[in-house]
Amino acid sequence: MDTKVTVKGYAKINLGLDVIGKLENGYHLLRSVMQQIDLYDTIELSRLAEAVVIKNVLPAAVTDNGMRITLTSDSDAVPLDQNNLAYKAAKLLLEHDSISEGVNIHIIKKIPVAAGLAGGSTDAAAVLTGMNELFGLGHSKDELQELGVRLGADVPFCIMGGTALAEGIGEKLTPIQTMPEMYIVIAKPLIGVSTKYVYENLRLEQVTHPDTEQILAAMQGKDLREMTGLLGNVLESVTIEKYPLIRELKDAMLETGAVGSLMSGSGPTVFGIFDTMEKASEAEIQMRRKYPQVFIQAAGIIC
Numbered sequence: 478m479d480t481k482v483t484v485k486g487y488a489k490i491n492l493g494l495d496v497i498g499k500l501e502n503g504y505h506l507l508r509s510v511m512q513q514i515d516l517y518d519t520i521e522l523s524r525l526a527e528a529v530v531i532k533n534v535l536p537a538a539v540t541d542n543g544m545r546i547t548l549t550s551d552s553d554a555v556p557l558d559q560n561n562l563a564y565k566a567a568k569l570l571l572e573h574d575s576i577s578e579g580v581n582i583h584i585i586k587k588i589p590v591a592a593g594l595a596g597g598s599t600d601a602a603a604v605l606t607g608m609n610e611l612f613g614l615g616h617s618k619d620e621l622q623e624l625g626v627r628l629g630a631d632v633p634f635c636i637m638g639g640t641a642l643a644e645g646i647g648e649k650l651t652p653i654q655t656m657p658e659m660y661i662v663i664a665k666p667l668i669g670v671s672t673k674y675v676y677e678n679l680r681l682e683q684v685t686h687p688d689t690e691q692i693l694a695a696m697q698g699k700d701l702r703e704m705t706g707l708l709g710n711v712l713e714s715v716t717i718e719k720y721p722l723i724r725e726l727k728d729a730m731l732e733t734g735a736v737g738s739l740m741s742g743s744g745p746t747v748f749g750i751f752d753t754m755e756k757a758s759e760a761e762i763q764m765r766r767k768y769p770q771v772f773i774q775a776a777g778i779i780c
């Protein structure tokens with residue numbers, strides 16, 4: 478058994494995000510085309526008995542006597558307590574597998590927080606995947622995904638990775654194997670958006686639903702222009718209404734050469750899609766110049 482495991486937790490964007498209904502328990506039924514991008518948090522896991530002292534980080538904020546989980550991060554933007562999704566994931570797996578040993582979690586945060594990029598979900602997914610290896614648990618990806626959905630709708634996809642159609646509350650995943658070549662630039666303004674607020678204010682009868690089948694067909698045909706013409710996210714109706722800067726950033730992406738642009742998840746992150754890496758790199762420079770207060774980053778996609 479390893480004593481230390483390091484896992485990358487990749488961010489995601491939604492190339493299409495449709496909400497098609499609501500369950501009685503409050504969960505929303507989704508049809509979402511999810512894509513991992515090459516922007517990631519690094520999660521370092523070690524068994525508690527083998528703990529190393531990590532310098533220059535916030536003090537370990539959580540030591541739950543029963544479960545013995547410690548949590549540190551280089552970022553002060555994430556909660557270092559029981560509300561952290563990485564902590565919740567560790568607790569879930571320790572309990573599920575009746576593990577008596579503890580675990581240290583250290584998060585090196587690169588994904589902007591409360592951005593619509595599944596930052597918390599991907600950390601949780603990385604903890605489940607990493608602990609599976611660290612403790613030699615032998616769970617399949619499917620088993621980890623079944624556990625992961627208890628933590629959040631995006632967690633199963635973050636475990637699976639790559640590109641997928643997510644349905645149900647996010648647990649029904651169909652991998653997408655074929656897609657056009659593309660490069661991404663993300664822009665995350667200094668606004669934190671509450672996913673809860675966005676879903677609570679969504680008026681399903683008033684939104685234009687993206688044509689998910691057509692998006693999938695365009696991806697299958699590797700037709701980037703067709704695909705980007707079909708992009709759609711019903712949650713834009715709520716978030717853009719509140720933060721008009723998001724529309725401005727979408728327009729700016731198109732002005733800098735993007736073939737398409739959309740808000741990711743519940744926002745506020747906007748992404749532009751480019752057909753070459755050179756155009757994406759140039760757009761990154763121009764967007765940084767124009768919006769010095771906005772976090773701008775070019776990224777490839779994870780296939």
Ligand code: ATP
Binds near residue numbers: 556563594595
């Ligand atoms: P999604 O796209 O899945 O809706 P998001 O990108 O909008 O997620 P997160 O970055 O996951 O949002 O942050 C949402 C909230 O979760 C924040 O308020 C943050 O305090 C909390 N949170 C808990 N654990 C984490 C974590 N490990 N990383 C980031 N945020 C976390």
